[in-house]
Every structure is written in C-alpha cells, then in structure tokens.
Amino acid sequence: MVRKMRCLILLASLILLPVVAAGSSAEVVKVVSVPPEPVPVQMGGMEKVYENVTKIAIEPRYKHLRLMPGEESEFTVKLKNPGEKDVVIEPKVIVFPFMENYVDEDWISMDREKFVLKAGEKAEIKIKVKVPEDVEKGYYSCIIAFTNDTFPMPYSVKPFYVNQMSLGVNVWIPPKIKIYPKFIDDRVEAGKSYEYKIYVENTGDEPVKMNPELFKGEDVYYDPFSPVSWIDESHVTIEAPSVVQPKSKAVVKVKVSVPSTAKGMLKGTVKLNVEDPGLDEWMQRVELNLRAYEKPSEPFVKVFQVSNATKVTVKVSASSYGRSAEKSCDFDVKIFSPSGVLSVKPSKLVEEVGVALSGNKLPPWEEAEGIYTVTSYRKTEIYTVENPESGTWKVEILPSCESFTLSVEVE
Amino acid sequence: MDNKADEKFNQSEPNTNQSLKSKIRLQTAEDVAERIRSNPDDFLFPYDGFNYTEVNVSVEGERIVVKARSEDLPGEDVYLFVVDNGSLTLKSYLLEALPLSVKEKAISVALSNETVYENAERYVTVRRVLPHTAAKFYLPKEVFSVTWHGDRVVSALVDLDEERVVRVFIS
Numbered sequence: 001m002v003r004k005m006r007c008l009i010l011l012a013s014l015i016l017l018p019v020v021a022a023g024s025s026a027e028v029v030k031v032v033s034v035p036p037e038p039v040p041v042q043m044g045g046m047e048k049v050y051e052n053v054t055k056i057a058i059e060p061r062y063k064h065l066r067l068m069p070g071e072e073s074e075f076t077v078k079l080k081n082p083g084e085k086d087v088v089i090e091p092k093v094i095v096f097p098f099m100e101n102y103v104d105e106d107w108i109s110m111d112r113e114k115f116v117l118k119a120g121e122k123a124e125i126k127i128k129v130k131v132p133e134d135v136e137k138g139y140y141s142c143i144i145a146f147t148n149d150t151f152p153m154p155y156s157v158k159p160f161y162v163n164q165m166s167l168g169v170n171v172w173i174p175p176k177i178k179i180y181p182k183f184i185d186d187r188v189e190a191g192k193s194y195e196y197k198i199y200v201e202n203t204g205d206e207p208v209k210m211n212p213e214l215f216k217g218e219d220v221y222y223d224p225f226s227p228v229s230w231i232d233e234s235h236v237t238i239e240a241p242s243v244v245q246p247k248s249k250a251v252v253k254v255k256v257s258v259p260s261t262a263k264g265m266l267k268g269t270v271k272l273n274v275e276d277p278g279l280d281e282w283m284q285r286v287e288l289n290l291r292a293y294e295k296p297s298e299p300f301v302k303v304f305q306v307s308n309a310t311k312v313t314v315k316v317s318a319s320s321y322g323r324s325a326e327k328s329c330d331f332d333v334k335i336f337s338p339s340g341v342l343s344v345k346p347s348k349l350v351e352e353v354g355v356a357l358s359g360n361k362l363p364p365w366e367e368a369e370g371i372y373t374v375t376s377y378r379k380t381e382i383y384t385v386e387n388p389e390s391g392t393w394k395v396e397i398l399p400s401c402e403s404f405t406l407s408v409e410v411e
Numbered sequence: 412m413d414n415k416a417d418e419k420f421n422q423s424e425p426n427t428n429q430s431l432k433s434k435i436r437l438q439t440a441e442d443v444a445e446r447i448r449s450n451p452d453d454f455l456f457p458y459d460g461f462n463y464t465e466v467n468v469s470v471e472g473e474r475i476v477v478k479a480r481s482e483d484l485p486g487e488d489v490y491l492f493v494v495d496n497g498s499l500t501l502k503s504y505l506l507e508a509l510p511l512s513v514k515e516k517a518i519s520v521a522l523s524n525e526t527v528y529e530n531a532e533r534y535v536t537v538r539r540v541l542p543h544t545a546a547k548f549y550l551p552k553e554v555f556s557v558t559w560h561g562d563r564v565v566s567a568l569v570d571l572d573e574e575r576v577v578r579v580f581i582s
Contacts, residue, residue, distance in 0.1 A: 369491075
C-alpha cells in the first residue's frame with residue numbers, strides 16, 4: 001500500500017483519542033483489554049506527563065479502511081525508537097466497553113507479536129484486517145497499542161495509551177443509488193413558490209422502490225441572530241415515481257410555497273426512503289436551507305433638485321457577507337427627471353469582492369495563511385445623465401438586499 | 412517501495428509553528444503537483460469516511476494550491492503546499508467540506524460557551540483543524556474551529572468527541 005504523506009504529518013508527539021464509531025449499534029460481547037482505573041491528573045503540561053514514558057514514532061497514527069463484509073486489507077505500520085532505551089513492543093487491540101461499534105480482535109492479525117525495539121532502531125509490523133461475512137454495515141473502531149504505557153486524561157475515563165494508533169473500519173455495501181444534490185441552498189422571497197429537482201440514479205440491475213417525504217425535525221435551532229424554523233409540510237409538495245428503474249435516473253420535484261410571513265432561515269429535510277441496503281438513512285436525506293426575505297412593495301424614494309447642471313450622477317451600492325454574498329446583492333433603480341421616467345442604464349458597474357488572507361483576521365488555530373477566503377461582496381451601479389433638465393428629480397430603488405447606499409451628485 | 416517516502420520517515424524533525432516538513436526528495440513544484448493529481452489520497456485529508464470527487468491542483472511559483480470537493484459534502488477544502496529546497500510543506504489549509512450535521516453540532520457546542528454566545532455576530536464558518544495544529548492549543552486530534560466573522564472575529568475551538576469548547580479567541 002502506498003505510504004501516505006499524512007502519516008508523517010502525524011508523526012511527532014501525537015497521541016490520539018480513540019475514535020468512537022457512529023452507525024448502527026452492536027451488542028458488546030467481548031472486551032479484549034480492561035483499561036486502567038482513571039486517576040485524577042494535575043494539568044501540568046505535556047512534558048510532565050511524558051516524563052517517565054518512552055515514546056516511539058508510529059506511522060501511521062490513523063488508519064481508516066473501507067471494506068465490505070468478507071473483504072480484507074493489509075497495511076504496514078512503521079515503528080521507530082528515537083530514545084536511548086530499548087522498548088518492549090507488544091502490539092494488541094484495545095477496545096473500551098462503552099464503544100458503540102468496535103473492531104473485534106478476531107478481525108485483526110499481525111505478523112509480529114512481542115519483541116524488543118532497540119534504541120535508535122526501526123521496525124515494521126504488517127497488520128491484516130478481515131471483516132467477517134456476517135458483520136452489519138457501520139463504522140467500527142479500535143486502538144492498537146504498541147506498548148503498555150498509559151496515562152489518564154482529565155475529563156475523561158478513557159486513558160491514553162502513549163504509543164498507539166487508531167484504526168477505523170467503515171463496513172459498507174456499495175450503494176446502487178446515487179442522489180444529487182444533497183443540499184439545496186437558496187434565497188427565497190416570502191409569498192413566492194419555488195421548485196427544486198433532486199435526481200435519483202439507479203446504477204444497479206434491479207428496480208428500486210422509493211417513497212420521498214418531507215421530514216420535520218424536532219431539533220431546536222442554534223442561531224440567535226436570525227429566526228430559524230422548519231418548513232411545514234403544508235407548504236411542500238413532492239412529486240416522484242415510486243420506482244427507479246435499473247440504469248436510469250428519476251426526478252423528484254420538490255415544490256415549496258414560501259409563506260408570506262416567512263422570515264429568516266427555513267429548514268427542511270427530504271427523506272427519499274430508497275430501498276437500497278447500501279444507503280444509510282442519513283445518506284438519503286436532502287437538506288433544504290432557504291433564506292427567506294420579504295421584498296418591499298414600495299421603493300425607497302430620494303428627491304433632489306437640479307438647477308443649470310451639466311451632469312447628474314446617481315450611485316447605488318449594496319453589500320453582503322459570507323460565501324454566498326453575491327447572490328443576495330441586487331436592486332432595481334428608476335430615475336425620474338421633471339419630464340418623467342428616464343430610460344437609462346448604468347454607465348458603470350463595479351463589483352468588489354472582500355478577500356481575507358488570514359493573519360490577524362483569523363484565530364491562531366486556523367492556519368490559512370496564503371489562502372484566499374471571500375468574506376464580502378459589494379455591487380455598485382453608477383448612472384450618469386449629461387446636461388440634465390432643471391427641476392425636481394427623483395430616484396426610486398427597490399432592493400432585494402438587506403441594505404444599500406445611495407449617493408446623488410449634481411455638477 | 413518508494414525510497415523518497417522512506418527518507419521522509421527516517422529523519423525526525425520537530426514541528427515548526429508554521430508547518431510540517433517532509434523530507435521527500437522532489438524536483439519541482441510541478442513534479443509534486445503531478446503527484447498530487449495522480450494520488451490525491453496520499454496528500455489530502457478529506458473528512459472521515461468521505462472521498463474527494465473533484466481535485467484541482469494549480470502551481471504558483473513554488474506554491475501548490477489544491478482545491479478539493481466531495482459530491483456528498485457542501486463546501487470546499489483548500490490546501491496550500493510549498494516546495495522549498497526539495498522539501499514539501501503543508502503550509503496552510505482551509506477545510507470547510509463537512510456534513511451539515513457536523514457543522515450544526517459544532518456551532519451548537521460553540522454557542523454553549525457563554526463568552527462565545529455573547530460576542531458572536533455576523534456570519535459563521537466551521538472548519539476542521541488537523542491534529543498537528545490542534546496539538547499547539549489543545550491535543551493532537553482533529554477538532555473544529557467555529558468562527559464568527561463580524562467587526563470582531565470570535566472563534567471557538569470545539570472538541571466534538573467531548574462536546575465542549577476547549578479554547579476561545581476574540582480579536
């Protein structure tokens with residue numbers, strides 16, 4: 001198996017917490033190793049914790065495999081003893097009784113058992129993972145410890161094995177059904193209707209049944225700055241075939257009527273209920289995130305006077321923030337001279353994109369130096385009228401954005 | 412076996428504050444870029460259980476910018492590698508390709524912190540923090556940075572396994 005650069009990145013002074021697998025629950029039938037009793041620990045820094053412990057270099061520290069029931073895979077773990085003392089290597093599989101799904105010791109075989117890794121020397125252990133045929137689909141994990149050194153962690157009953165790696169196995173069944181898109185984000189106007197399409201492709205040789213429905217969650221949403229609510233099923237119509245034929249694509253149409261009183265974020269989940277054993281329930285969900293806004297019915301009006309001027313310049317700008325900023329910046333502009341509405345188009349269009357290059361704009365743990373991130377968008381339309389008629393003029397602006405600025409120059 | 416990869420393992424080197432260095436003996440940034448295009452799994456770190464379905468690699472002098480997406484995830488992961496005197500370094504990264512459920516959980520945990528709750532405003536991002544970075548602030552494991560970008564930047568470093576905020580940053 002090709003060595004991975006990521007292994008080096010995890011090389012020095014790494015200790016990983018065991019990965020607790022998600023997925024279907026499994027009955028705990030066997031504990032391979034009983035963890036030591038947790039001991040209260042003073043937070044004295046990592047150096048103090050490692051004082052009497054010999055750390056070895058282990059590559060990789062994480063190993064993630066995706067295997068079908070009955071499949072196997074082999075990988076090599078490299079060990080290096082950088083210290084001045086010999087270390088007894090005794091690889092063993094560790095699970096904790098409260099792990100939901102764990103890799104059983106029987107799944108794993110290694111080509112080496114107990115041996116001494118002398119100071120300054122390296123060694124390799126080949127590890128084979130074979131998933132039994134009768135294992136259910138899901139995420140399974142365990143720790144492989146190479147020495148018996150441990151230390152307890154504050155706030156957790158799980159001790160750390162100092163010299164360990166994490167092994168995760170995603171037991172899967174290749175799905176026959178492909179679903180696109182999985183996420184539908186849109187900015188919608190209150191009182192209007194929208195139709196979205198979800199494509200369901202059957203790559204298999206057998207027809208697959210499906211029964212899409214709107215799922216109404218019970219979660220309380222987190223955003224205190226903008227109202228967030230579930231889309232009610234009375235506002236949604238779903239049209240879809242009940243069967244997706246083999247080697248074909250079906251279309252699920254989701255029609256949403258946005259209530260006239262809707263504000264903030266409207267959330268919804270379409271569960272496709274496809275009978276494909278390769279797809280977990282959560283894989284069949286399509287998330288709807290609709291940002292509702294109410295377009296004002298009356299424009300903003302600015303009246304100004306022109307007297308013996310050579311030029312009138314009207315400038316309208318709107319800004320927005322975040323990655324989808326560009327979508328939420330728009331407005332309609334009408335300019336009225338004393339004679340009536342002018343048929344005038346912008347003489348200039350300016351788009352400004354705010355880009356951050358990290359540094360002091362980001363927290364220290366976001367090491368994004370040199371990477372461009374779009375943080376804002378600003379659109380400006382400039383209308384110029386030469387030799388304007390003297391009298392009372394008017395500008396009307398009907399925005400589709402939350403705020404805008406207007407400037408009028410009379411020269 | 413790849414002797415270049417052997418060499419990278421043989422030399423132990425302390426982490427710098429800015430980067431992790433590999434001693435892979437490489438010729439140029441173009442060579443590396445080609446290797447990344449051919450074997451993205453060897454260089455990139457998609458969120459657990461997912462694979463990238465679209466990887467774009469561009470070379471800008473000695474910088475290699477990789478933008479990767481998964482059809483099953485919203486968002487994009489960006490990696491910035493630098494080739495310097497034959498060494499390849501992952502200089503920076505911005506990993507935003509995450510399941511919505513993970514983002515929501517991370518935001519929920521972040522807002523359970525009183526300081527964050529009282530100061531967060533404007534739009535929020537959720538980004539993965541890789542173990543080598545997290546080790547400098549907490550523990551060497553994957554955690555999440557939940558950041559609000561307003562007049563001030565307010566950020567929480569979140570351990571989702573423990574469901575708690577482990578560090579807070581306010582600019």
